[in-house]
Structure formats: C-alpha cells, structure tokens
Amino acid sequence: MKNQITREEVENIAWLAHIELTEEEKKIFTEQFNKILDFFKKINEVDTEHVPPTYHVLDISNVERQDEVGESLPQTETLKNAPKKxxxxxxxxxxV
Amino acid sequence: MPKHYQLSALEATRQIRNQELSCEEYILSIFERINKTEVKVRAFVTLLREQAIEKAKEVDNLVKKQEKLSLLSGVPIAIKDVICTNGVRTTCSSRMLKDFVPPYDATVVNKLNSAGAIIVGKTNMDEFAMGSTTETSFFGPTRNPWNLDKVPGGSSGGSAAAVIAEDVPLALGSDTGGSVRCPASYCSVVGLKPTYGLVSRYGLISYANSLEQIGPFARTVEDCALLLSIISGHDDRDSTSVNLPSKDYVSLLKSEDETNRLRIGVPHEFFGEGVDNDVKDTVWEAISKLESLGCTYDEVSIPSVSYALAAYYIIAMSEASSNLARYDGLRYGFRQEKDEGDWATVYAKNRKEGFGAEVRRRIILGTYALSAGYYDQYYLKALKVRTVLRRDFERAFKEFDVLVGPTMPLLPFNIGEKIDDPLTLYMCDVLTVPANLTGYPAMSVPCGFKNDLPVGMQIIGKSFNEETILRVAHLFEQSTDFHLRRPRL
Incomplete structure (x- = not known):
C-alpha cells in the first residue's frame, strides 16, 4: 500500500466528488488525509482471509412491493425548493 | 411542587388527561423555559411556538369533550433537524439546506403526530450529523448546560441539551456512530440507539444509511421506553425496516423479575488505552452497583473492537460520498447567484459554498476509498472487518445478556479544543461505533459525575432486544439519583 497521498491526488479526487477547494484547503486537506489514511491502515492487521463483507446487518434482500400508481406531489410543491426555476x-x- | 416544564412525559400526559393541567398552560410554561435557557444553550435551530400553542388548545378541547386521548397527547417534543417535517424547514444545520422546507413528514413524525405529541422545535446538530460536538453546525455550536464552555456532545447535541435544560421532556436524535449516545452521556440524559431496522428511516436525511437509526432522548428510562414504543415499527417506505410485532416497552420494564439475575459482560477493550481514568472508575462503580442489585458480571474480550473505529470511518465516509452526491443546488439546496461556467464547475462551486469543511472532508475521503485501485484496500477490507466484529460480538452474546462499558472515553471537553484536529476528534467515537457496525441496540444512561461533569454508562444488547437494555438501565436508575440532578441555568 502506498504511503502518501499527494496534493495532486487530493485535487483529482475533489474534482471527482465535484467539490471545489481553495489553495489553502488543498494544503490542509492533504496533511489531514495522510494522517487519517495512516490510521485507516490499521485494519490491515486483521486477518480477513475467507471472510465475506457485511454491506448491511439485516438478513433481508430485494424487498419488493406491488407496482401500483400512487399519488405524486403536484408540480408547484415539487418546484417550491428550487433556487432557480x-x-x-x-x-x-x-x-452542452 | 415541580414546575410544569419539569414534568416527565408520562406524568404530563397523565395530568392533562385527568384535567389537573391545562395543555395550553403547560406548553406556555415550556416556551417560557426555552426563552430563559436558549440564550445560554442554543439548542434549537427553529422554534414552533404558534403552531404548538394551537395544538395544545386542540388537546384541551379533546379533554373537555372527554374524547379519547393518545399515548403522548399534549407532550412537547424536540426533533433533530435531520428529520423531515412537512412545511417546517429542515436544515441539517447546513448552509446547503438552510432554506429547505420538506413537502412531507418523516414516518417517525407521522407517528408522533398520531400519538398526540406536540413538536416545539427543530434542534441543532453537527452539519449533516458529521461530528461529535455540535460544533460543525452552520448556525454555531450548542453549549453543554452543565458547563457552558464545554461541548454537549454530538451530533444530536441540541436534542440532548434541550432535554437536560428542561426545555422538553422528550427529543429525537439520530445515531450513525454514536450521535444519540454521545450527547446523552455528555448532557446526563437517557439516549437509545435502536437495533438497525427497528425504526423507519423514511424522512431521515441520509449520512451513512447502513449504520444509522433514529433514537429517543428522555430524562428517565420510562419516558425513553415510551417514546421508543411510539416510533418503532415496520414501514413499507423503508426497505430496511423489519416487520416484527410491536412492543410496549413501558410495560416490559415492569416485568423485572429476571433482570437482577442478568449476566453482564464487561469488554476489556472498553477500558483500554485512551479511556480517561475518571471515566473508568465511575463506570466500574456503576457495574458494582448492578452487581449489588443481583446481576452477575465477568470480563470478556472482543479483540476486533480495536479495529472498529477505522472500519467505521471508512464505511461511513464511503456511504456519505454517495448519499451526499444528490446536493447539486438545482432541485433544492444552496445555489450560488452567479452561474458562470459549465455544469460541473457550477456544481463544484455550489458544493464548496454549501458544505462546511468536515462534510467536504468526509465526501472527498469517501470518494477516495471507493475509487478504482483503493476500493479493495479500504472499503471492501473495512466491510470484512465488520464481519469479524459481528462474529466477535455474537460470541460474547452467547455468554452474556448485555455488554456494559463507558459511552465516551473522555469527559466533556472545551468548545474549540479538538475541532482543528479531525483524527483526534474521531477517536472520541471509539466506544460507540461498534454498535452501529454490528446493528445491536445500545443506550447511554447517567451513571455519575466527575469534576461536575456527567459520565454515561453504555449498555449494549442483543438484536431487537431493547427491553433487556432498558430493564438494566431502569434497575440502575431506580437505585441511584444521577437522573434527578439538573444543571443550574
């Protein structure tokens, strides 16, 4: 596993997440991320050979319901919170 | 005689029912109290005085006409501002949602309305529930009623502070990694995170959906049990809501015959390095108290607890990066006046201005943990560690009915003390995250004071066995007086 995350990588991931950062933030986040990621690496000490992942804790999957038409919100309600319409x-x- | 606003929920609704107390008078006394404490504590983002008084008059009318009242008729409650309320702005304490007015109620809000409860306000929190101090709120921090220089805990800090400040007898919070139990411990109230799937998350604004549950706050275990009875239950609109028969947790408290023979497991790891000695001593005294009441205890080891915190943050941040992708500032939420540049640039600017630093940090780190090349190393590995942790807990629950330890490793600290160092702050969640990763129900109960600051005891139980942890908490509460103490405000 690589040891350091670079400033360029932080810029790239922030772009992927659609979040603009200031120059100052790029510097601070890079330092903080390195400390946090170092801490995350602690989980490598756990032997997880042949252990399946737990995505969620319940023993249920593919919950389905009848495909029935219900009431929808009226257009005016739907647009109420839009900053620009x-x-x-x-x-x-x-x-484009 | 206690003042009206000091009544427990059960006592208040009883007095209203028996016409010993007018609901309007009661709600007015509640708002008078809030006016007095709020200048110091700042627990609320939004107050709903007019509509609460209207509702109180309706309750008084029902009483006069001798119509049947519901379980919570006339009882005021505060709701964390992450839970949607129809027509009432729901901000998540974020600039992103500061003007967002949901067009629908969360299922828990529907249930509260049907039960006759009166919502008096929406409470302050860490932005999008990301934090353990309520300092990351866009509206500024809430203060700990026991000492105004200290944090109230988080992320549901406003709800816990409002309950101990005697603004309200009940409140709702949400708990993703300890956000109900942490402020319950720091404010000396009872707070419970239900088993994952017991309470509907419909209308709870998502942060990390596989970890979080809505949970009750109260000043007594009985009130907490009452509120849990009302909010729990299956909901078609939440696919992770489990279909089980509903329970009356208040009457289950009373069948206590076996409680004093319960087997308590005390995990070493909950008393390890990084846990303050004052906290350890106080919780050990509480365990001895439970022993003197007839419970037996033994130490147990849950080795993977040491890895829970790292696994938790990887999973929570990954889920957050996905859940918070919806905030683009187009359909709702914060949008900059100037829309210069292409879509991606505008989107990135809206999210820069709309989210605070901690939210952006978690979204970016979560995006990293899920990105090609790192997915296996971080996200998938963390999910496997989660399985190991579940297996360790299952093993412990073969020997014990409940597991007990401190809720928080440290006493409440100063506002501003840790906020600049994210990793140090994350460490505060070390004892609460295991219950979220495993789904088990867990609660915090007041168990003592050190340097005039509260200490909470955490009780973790088996899945969908909330009645057992509530009974242990009740047994302890009935033979101690910590729950009767109030801060001077």
Whole structure:
C-alpha cells in the first residue's frame, strides 16, 4: 500500500466528488488525509482471509412491493425548493 | 411542587388527561423555559411556538369533550433537524439546506403526530450529523448546560441539551456512530440507539444509511421506553425496516423479575488505552452497583473492537460520498447567484459554498476509498472487518445478556479544543461505533459525575432486544439519583 497521498491526488479526487477547494484547503486537506489514511491502515492487521463483507446487518434482500400508481406531489410543491426555476421547470446551468 | 416544564412525559400526559393541567398552560410554561435557557444553550435551530400553542388548545378541547386521548397527547417534543417535517424547514444545520422546507413528514413524525405529541422545535446538530460536538453546525455550536464552555456532545447535541435544560421532556436524535449516545452521556440524559431496522428511516436525511437509526432522548428510562414504543415499527417506505410485532416497552420494564439475575459482560477493550481514568472508575462503580442489585458480571474480550473505529470511518465516509452526491443546488439546496461556467464547475462551486469543511472532508475521503485501485484496500477490507466484529460480538452474546462499558472515553471537553484536529476528534467515537457496525441496540444512561461533569454508562444488547437494555438501565436508575440532578441555568 502506498504511503502518501499527494496534493495532486487530493485535487483529482475533489474534482471527482465535484467539490471545489481553495489553495489553502488543498494544503490542509492533504496533511489531514495522510494522517487519517495512516490510521485507516490499521485494519490491515486483521486477518480477513475467507471472510465475506457485511454491506448491511439485516438478513433481508430485494424487498419488493406491488407496482401500483400512487399519488405524486403536484408540480408547484415539487418546484417550491428550487433556487432557480422557469416555466414550470428546474433551471440548470449550461450543460452542452 | 415541580414546575410544569419539569414534568416527565408520562406524568404530563397523565395530568392533562385527568384535567389537573391545562395543555395550553403547560406548553406556555415550556416556551417560557426555552426563552430563559436558549440564550445560554442554543439548542434549537427553529422554534414552533404558534403552531404548538394551537395544538395544545386542540388537546384541551379533546379533554373537555372527554374524547379519547393518545399515548403522548399534549407532550412537547424536540426533533433533530435531520428529520423531515412537512412545511417546517429542515436544515441539517447546513448552509446547503438552510432554506429547505420538506413537502412531507418523516414516518417517525407521522407517528408522533398520531400519538398526540406536540413538536416545539427543530434542534441543532453537527452539519449533516458529521461530528461529535455540535460544533460543525452552520448556525454555531450548542453549549453543554452543565458547563457552558464545554461541548454537549454530538451530533444530536441540541436534542440532548434541550432535554437536560428542561426545555422538553422528550427529543429525537439520530445515531450513525454514536450521535444519540454521545450527547446523552455528555448532557446526563437517557439516549437509545435502536437495533438497525427497528425504526423507519423514511424522512431521515441520509449520512451513512447502513449504520444509522433514529433514537429517543428522555430524562428517565420510562419516558425513553415510551417514546421508543411510539416510533418503532415496520414501514413499507423503508426497505430496511423489519416487520416484527410491536412492543410496549413501558410495560416490559415492569416485568423485572429476571433482570437482577442478568449476566453482564464487561469488554476489556472498553477500558483500554485512551479511556480517561475518571471515566473508568465511575463506570466500574456503576457495574458494582448492578452487581449489588443481583446481576452477575465477568470480563470478556472482543479483540476486533480495536479495529472498529477505522472500519467505521471508512464505511461511513464511503456511504456519505454517495448519499451526499444528490446536493447539486438545482432541485433544492444552496445555489450560488452567479452561474458562470459549465455544469460541473457550477456544481463544484455550489458544493464548496454549501458544505462546511468536515462534510467536504468526509465526501472527498469517501470518494477516495471507493475509487478504482483503493476500493479493495479500504472499503471492501473495512466491510470484512465488520464481519469479524459481528462474529466477535455474537460470541460474547452467547455468554452474556448485555455488554456494559463507558459511552465516551473522555469527559466533556472545551468548545474549540479538538475541532482543528479531525483524527483526534474521531477517536472520541471509539466506544460507540461498534454498535452501529454490528446493528445491536445500545443506550447511554447517567451513571455519575466527575469534576461536575456527567459520565454515561453504555449498555449494549442483543438484536431487537431493547427491553433487556432498558430493564438494566431502569434497575440502575431506580437505585441511584444521577437522573434527578439538573444543571443550574
């Protein structure tokens, strides 16, 4: 396992997560991430050969229900919390 | 005679029912109390005075007409601001959601309304429930009512502080890695994290969905049991909600015959390095007390507890990076005025301005742990460690009915003391995260004071066996007076 996360990697992951960082934050986050990731490596001491992962603790999977049409929120309600809207649509920034 | 606002939930609803107390008068006394304490404690993000008084009048009318009241009729409750309330803003104490008004109620809120409870306000928390001190709130920290310089614990710090400040007899919080139990310990109230799947998460704004549960706060074990009876139960709208017969936890408290023969396991690892000696001593005294009441105890080892914290943070951050991807500032949430640049740039700017540092830290680290090349090393490995931890706990529960230890490794510390060092702060969750990783129910009960600061005892039980941990807590509470002490405000 690699020992250090670089400033460039932090920039790249922040971009993947769609979060802009200031120059100062890039520096602080890189230092903090290295300490935290070092601590995370502690789990390598545990022998997990042939141990399956636990994604969640319940013994249930694929919960299904009848595919019935229910009530939906009216358009005005749905748009109420939108910071920008126009003609009954959410207004997004330019995509293409 | 106690003041109205000091009544327990059970006593208040009894007096209202018997026309010994007008609900309106009671709710007015509650808001008078909140006015007095709030300038010091700052437990609330939003107060709902007018609508609470209206509801109180309705309850008084029902009483006059001699109509049937519900279990919580007229009882005021505070709700953590991570739980959706129809028409009432729900902020997660984040700039991202500071103006968000949900168009629907969470299932637990529906249940409370049906039970006649009166919601008096939404409480402050760590932003998106990420923290152990309530300091990461966009609205500023809540203060510990026992000592205003200290943190109240977190992330449900506002709920716990409001309960011990006698603003409300009941409150709801959410517990992803200890967020109910930690502030319960630091504020000296009873707080319970139910078994994963017992309480519906519909309308609980997600942080780490495989770990979290909504849980009750109260000043007595009986009130905590009452609130749990109301919020638990199957819900079609939460696919991880388990379909089991409902229980009346209050009456289950009373069948105590076997309680004093319970076998208590005391994990060494809960008294290890990093746990304050004052905390250890206080909790050991509490264990001796339980022994004197007829319980037996023995030490046990759960070796993988030492790895739980790292596994917890990897899993929680990974789930957070996915759950918080929805905040783009388009359909709801914070959006910058200027929309210059392409979609990705605008999105990244909205998330930079809308989220605080700790939320961004966890999203970015979670993205890293899930990214190609690191997935196996961090996320998958942590999930395997989770399995090892579950197996260790299962083994311990073959020998013992409950496991007991401290809730928090340290006494409440100063506001500002640890906030600049994330890893040090994460260490505070070392004793609470195992119950979230394994799904077991766990609670914190007041068990003493050191330097005038509260200490909480943690009781962990078997899955869907909340009645047993509540009985142990009740047994302890009935022969001690820690739960009767109040901070001077």
């Amino acid at each position: 126009e003609d009954g649509f959410f207004k997004s920034p330019r995509i």
